[in-house]
Amino acid sequence: MKRTYLKGNLICALPQLNDIFFSKSLIYITHHNKDGAVGIVLNNKIMNIKGADLFQKLKLNNAKENLNMDFSFHIGGPLNQNNGFILHSQDYKSKDTQKVSKNVKLTCSTNIIRDIAKNQGPEKFFISLGYSGWGPGQLEEEIKQNSWINLCEHLDLLFDTESETKWKKALKMTGIDLTKFSSSYGRA
Numbered sequence: 049m050k051r052t053y054l055k056g057n058l059i060c061a062l063p064q065l066n067d068i069f070f071s072k073s074l075i076y077i078t079h080h081n082k083d084g085a086v087g088i089v090l091n092n093k094i095m096n097i098k099g100a101d102l103f104q105k106l107k108l109n110n111a112k113e114n115l116n117m118d119f120s121f122h123i124g125g126p127l128n129q130n131n132g133f134i135l136h137s138q139d140y141k142s143k144d145t146q147k148v149s150k151n152v153k154l155t156c157s158t159n160i161i162r163d164i165a166k167n168q169g170p171e172k173f174f175i176s177l178g179y180s181g182w183g184p185g186q187l188e189e190e191i192k193q194n195s196w197i198n199l200c201e202h203l204d205l206l207f208d209t210e211s212e213t214k215w216k217k218a219l220k221m222t223g224i225d226l227t228k229f230s231s232s233y234g235r236a
Contacts, residue, residue: 053080054187056149058199058206059087060218065195069126072215075180076135076206078148085187087180088124088133093211094177095121103165106158117164122211124176133176134160135206140170149201172207197222 054077061073075087099117124133134155135148144157153170163169182190190196199205199221205214
């Protein structure tokens with residue numbers, strides 16, 4: 049039997065998932081193979097920061113453009129939250145860039161922030177601190193237990209939808225009717 053892996057797909061937490069970190073989350077899967085899976089939570093926004101403040105914190109003193117640009121930061125998962133993971137459109141590549149799918153790449157370097165500041169970065173990007181991970185077979189088992197439902201890659205959910213509405217929009221795409229769940233889920 050050939051295994052199907054979810055790299056480049058989204059997984060949406062089903063309403064019955066009560067995990068303190070992953071309840072009502074939408075995750076983009078960046079790696080998935082026999083050794084496990086890695087993904088980035090897309091709807092756990094922690095702050096906006098002005099370009100000027102971000103460039104100063106990263107000591108990018110030569111970044112003169114896009115000083116007023118807003119950057120949104122998200123917690124991508126409980127692992128390695130001191131490091132940035134930037135999902136972006138396929139129009140950017142550096143030595144630190146990995147291809148996730150035909151449309152999405154992942155870069156884990158502050159160089160991409162400098163390039164964005166100089167208008168040489170990707171057209172679309174999503175910045176997270178940390179990531180989510182599963183051991184061998186763990187994600188598959190959680191899907192079998194109805195904790196997650198798989199969605200194909202939707203770039204609008206990744207790049208163009210507000211964090212606060214991503215989970216509900218993704219769930220709606222699956223055809224699941226929240227009104228069929230208890231009242232606490234209906235208010236999601």
